[in-house]
Amino acid sequence: MTPPTLRILLTGLFLWLPATNGWSQSATFSLTTSQGSALEIFSQLDPLAINTIHSWELVLHTADGAPLSGARMSIVGGMPDHNHGLPTSPVVTGEITPGRYLLEGVRFHMPGRWLLMFDVISDQGSESAALEFRL
Amino acid sequence: MTRILIAGCTLAAMVGLLAWRLLPNPLPADWEPAQRALIQSLSLSGLPATPVDPSNAVAESELAAQFGHRLYFDQRLSGNGEVACANCHKPQNYFTDNRTLALGTETGFRHTPSLVGLAYSPWFYWDGRKDSQWAQALAPIEAGHEHNLDRLQVVRLITEDPLYKSQYEKLFQPLPALPAAPRSASPLGDELLRRNWEFLGSDLQLDINQVFANIGKTLAAYQRKIKPGRSRFDDYADSLAESSAVMPGSLLSKDELAGLALFIDQAQCISCHNGPLFTNFEFHNTGVLAIAGQLPPMGRYDGIRLARQDEFNCLGNYSDAEPSQCTELRFAKDDNELVGAHKTPTLRNVTETAPYMHGGQIADLESVMEHYNEAPTSMLSHNEAKPLALRPVQLKQLEAFMATLTAPLQTEQKWLKPPDG
Numbered sequence: 001m002t003p004p005t006l007r008i009l010l011t012g013l014f015l016w017l018p019a020t021n022g023w024s025q026s027a028t029f030s031l032t033t034s035q036g037s038a039l040e041i042f043s044q045l046d047p048l049a050i051n052t053i054h055s056w057e058l059v060l061h062t063a064d065g066a067p068l069s070g071a072r073m074s075i076v077g078g079m080p081d082h083n084h085g086l087p088t089s090p091v092v093t094g095e096i097t098p099g100r101y102l103l104e105g106v107r108f109h110m111p112g113r114w115l116l117m118f119d120v121i122s123d124q125g126s127e128s129a130a131l132e133f134r135l
Numbered sequence: 136m137t138r139i140l141i142a143g144c145t146l147a148a149m150v151g152l153l154a155w156r157l158l159p160n161p162l163p164a165d166w167e168p169a170q171r172a173l174i175q176s177l178s179l180s181g182l183p184a185t186p187v188d189p190s191n192a193v194a195e196s197e198l199a200a201q202f203g204h205r206l207y208f209d210q211r212l213s214g215n216g217e218v219a220c221a222n223c224h225k226p227q228n229y230f231t232d233n234r235t236l237a238l239g240t241e242t243g244f245r246h247t248p249s250l251v252g253l254a255y256s257p258w259f260y261w262d263g264r265k266d267s268q269w270a271q272a273l274a275p276i277e278a279g280h281e282h283n284l285d286r287l288q289v290v291r292l293i294t295e296d297p298l299y300k301s302q303y304e305k306l307f308q309p310l311p312a313l314p315a316a317p318r319s320a321s322p323l324g325d326e327l328l329r330r331n332w333e334f335l336g337s338d339l340q341l342d343i344n345q346v347f348a349n350i351g352k353t354l355a356a357y358q359r360k361i362k363p364g365r366s367r368f369d370d371y372a373d374s375l376a377e378s379s380a381v382m383p384g385s386l387l388s389k390d391e392l393a394g395l396a397l398f399i400d401q402a403q404c405i406s407c408h409n410g411p412l413f414t415n416f417e418f419h420n421t422g423v424l425a426i427a428g429q430l431p432p433m434g435r436y437d438g439i440r441l442a443r444q445d446e447f448n449c450l451g452n453y454s455d456a457e458p459s460q461c462t463e464l465r466f467a468k469d470d471n472e473l474v475g476a477h478k479t480p481t482l483r484n485v486t487e488t489a490p491y492m493h494g495g496q497i498a499d500l501e502s503v504m505e506h507y508n509e510a511p512t513s514m515l516s517h518n519e520a521k522p523l524a525l526r527p528v529q530l531k532q533l534e535a536f537m538a539t540l541t542a543p544l545q546t547e548q549k550w551l552k553p554p555d556g
Contacts, residue, residue: 051410053257053462082406084519087417088466105466109415110406111173 031118035127036063039118043106050111050135053088056103057096060120067099068122075103077116077131086116111135156527159393165379173399178372179365182411185254189456190267190449191352193306194359201554202302203357206350208553211292212276214283215240220275220354223247226551229484229544230361235495236426239281244429246495249488251544252481254359256416257463261477261493262438263418266464267454268358269351270447277323285321285328286347287313287335293346307349311342344446348453360550363412363483366542368395387539393529394536402507402523402533407479413540418476422511422518426494431515434493435473442467474516484541500537504530 027043038061045054060068073092078085090105108114116131166174175181193199206212210219223237224230230250237243245261253259259271275281276289293299294310303310320331320343332340371386383389398404409415418435425431442464447453449461458465477493491497497506508530510520525533544551 051415053466082519084472085468085470087415087468088463089468090466105462109409109417111176111409112406 029131029133031129031131033118033120033127033129035124037061037068037120037124037127038063038065039120039129041131045106048108048133048135050108053105053107056090056106058092058101058103058118060099060101060122062124067097068120068124069095069098071095071101071120071122073101073103073121074119075116077114079110079112080115081113082110108135159389159528159532162381162383162389162392162396164381166375166381168379170396170399171375171379173405174372174395175375176409177368177405177411177413179363179369179411180373182255185359185362188254188267188269188355188359189460190454191269191355192455193349193352193356196306196356198302199306199353199356200360200550201357202299202306203353203355204550205299205302205554206354207357212282212284212289213240218282220272221553223281224250229487231488233489235490237281239275239278240283241280243278243280244426245493246490248478248480249484250358250361251363251483252412253361254355255412256414256478258416258418258438258442258478260438262432262434262441263478264438264441265445266442266448266461268355269348270445272351272354272358273347273447277321279324285319285324286343287320287331288318289350290343290346291318293350303346303349306353307346310346311339314339341452345453348447351447357550360546362545363481364542364545366483366540368536368539369542371539388535390532390535391539392536394532394534395539397525397529397533398536402525402529403520404507404533408482413482414479416478418473418478419519420475420477420513420516421507421520422513423477423492423494423506424496424511425514426496429494431475432477432493433474433515435476435478436471439467439469439473471516475513476516482537482540486538486541500534501530504533 027046027048029041031039031041033039040059042057042059043054044056045052058073060071062068075090075092076085086107087109088105088107090103092101093104094102096102113132113134118129118131120127120129188194207220210217210222212219218239223232223239224247225232232238232247235246237245237247248261254268257266259265259268265271265274276284277286290310291313293303294313300310314335317331317334319328320335321328322332322340323329335343367386374382374386381392383392387395407415407417407419418438420434442448445451449456449464450458454461486500489499491500491503497503507520508523508525510518510522512518
């Protein structure tokens with residue numbers, strides 16, 4: 001495992017811990033990035049479920065609570081237990097309101113453990129966060 | 136004394152081996168909450184309404200479905216007058232043909248997939264090279280080894296058949312006026328067809344393409360009606376709403392229940408064969424041998440490229456969708472993981488749709504179970520599946536579970552036979 005990946009894994013703070021005995025899950029997650037920014041995730045598909053393409057809204061705030069506007073974000077992920085990635089290539093297609101971004105093209109195709117990595121580049125530099133959940 | 140000892144040890148080893156191969160594990164009295172949730176997630180009761188297809192404005196039109204139904208069974212839609220969609224996708228065989236490779240005007244290159252429940256899929260063909268049911272329906276018509284017709288002749292058929300002409304013009308705009316010659320033309324096909332296509336000029340090409348696309352949309356409107364029916368498994372899964380008891384012998388036998396337990400857990404079938412249709416409609420490389428006489432196919436790796444280039448895709452001129460609605464195409468994945476990957480088929484009615492895999496390479500379910508148990512190295516890229524180390528008795532149990540997924544289609548009988556008149 002490369003040091004940056006390890007750093008992301010270690011610094012991604014999982015405020016939401018998954019229940020392991022359900023099929024579909026809560027559609028809201030809260031993370032703290034490696035720089036201390038808050039990343040809130042709202043799935044437009046609620047509850048989250050497999051096999052349906054949908055969008056997420058990603059809300060970024062700096063550590064002192066101001067909306068983090070003008071950021072560039074990229075998302076990759078997959079299922080570590082199956083050694084494969086996402087079935088789609090989700091893309092942040094716009095900033096809806098300051099600090100609130102639209103992530104389109106999200107779909108999950110298997111039940112199990114998913115791990116997503118969020119990379120954010122903004123005026124305050126590069127930061128990252130990891131999200132782990134079960135479907 | 137030594138002889139007796141050796142004989143005793145040999146006998147014990149043989150009994151042990153037989154027991155390992157044949158004795159089933161005991162069933163639990165109750166499902167765990169996670170198992171129960173997984174089983175319920177497979178019930179047809181959880182199947183949502185057929186997804187809308189924004190690229191097809193007539194997807195829900197009854198008139199379009201009637202038109203498409205007639206076309207589906209019409210052998211005039213082929214170069215030799217003998218091939219209709221129904222030749223390979225036979226309603227009586229759950230819309231498959233029980234052949235290894237499809238037989239159109241010639242033997243084809245892929246096994247005929249079932250059409251049951253396919254309206255729920257975002258992608259079509261084993262390699263996903265089409266992104267709508269209507270775009271898919273067009274390709275076999277012009278494929279030399281399938282219908283071996285061309286789009287100009289299709290438009291002529293619609294124009295010259297009074298019933299088709301009338302039905303078409305009720306649904307769409309008036310048909311274009313066609314020149315007396317050439318009779319055949321297409322941007323695909325041989326040099327003559329392509330030269331004739333150029334001769335037609337761009338305005339008429341656009342008109343012909345639009346009619347051709349509309350024909351595909353009516354065929355899709357019909358195929359959207361082909362849906363699976365409730366099977367014994369669904370009744371069992373729904374019964375778990377009341378109780379978590381495993382209950383062997385009630386709705387499912389002991390072997391079937393043991394197979395179900397393996398399906399959702401140790402065998403990991405549910406990873407890909409998930410949801411009420413027992414498929415995620417995604418693309419996976421499972422190390423299936425190449426089709427005899429063919430190189431190992433690139434699968435979805437090529438399929439997504441072809442889908443993006445397709446003039447009939449969701450973002451194309453003949454789609455009724457806004458670009459923003461073409462989410463699957465816009466955000467499709469495109470990387471090396473897709474090399475050799477083929478689409479997961481439904482397992483509903485799987486006992487009736489042998490042979491299996493994209494080339495019909497595996498003859499029966501017993502061999503399918505052995506294939507996944509072994510998880511052989513893929514000829515191209517890597518096999519996503521891992522060896523399962525299941526015992527022979529467990530493979531039989533998985534096979535027994537498959538039989539609980541077979542049921543008559545939910546589709547009205549009138550759609551399962553050629554239209555009257």
